[in-house]
Amino acid sequence: MSGTYVTKPEAKELRKKDISALRLSMIEHIVATGDGHSATARSLNCNRSSVVQAMNDPYVQELLQQKVGERLTRASAIASNTLIRLSKQGKSEYVQLQASDSILDRTGFKPPDRSVHSIQGDVHIRIDLE
Secondary structure (H helix, E strand, C coil): CCCCCCCHHHHHHHHHHHCCHHHHHHHHHHHHHCCCHHHHHHHHCCCHHHHHHHHCCHHHHHHHHHHHHHHHHHHHHHHHHHHHHHHHHCCCHHHHHHHHHHHHHHCCCCCCCCCCCCCCCCCCCCCCCC
16 A cells, blocks of 8 residues: 655645634634633624634644744844933933843843852951050
């Protein structure tokens, strides 16, 4: 019996085509709103159990993770622009300092650790008042 071997990436593509429009709507809704199972079911006019079942599907979880990652990537551009704007135009020097520190931290320029150095040994103090 000869068959056609399907690679994992090809299998994912085939599976992607099989996902229902409802499940795609569930994913998009959750990514956009952050709603839980019940609110998602109400919004999409479906059973809560359908949402729970969909969210337990590893492939749906993978797509959800991918969509969340894409959304966060887009939002990071907005967040970085906000930090830059605040560092330049913040209403107080404190806000400007915090924004600037955040920018520096995120780009790898961290201040040196402020650690306490202790020296062990005997310390003798002699005060001569003569």
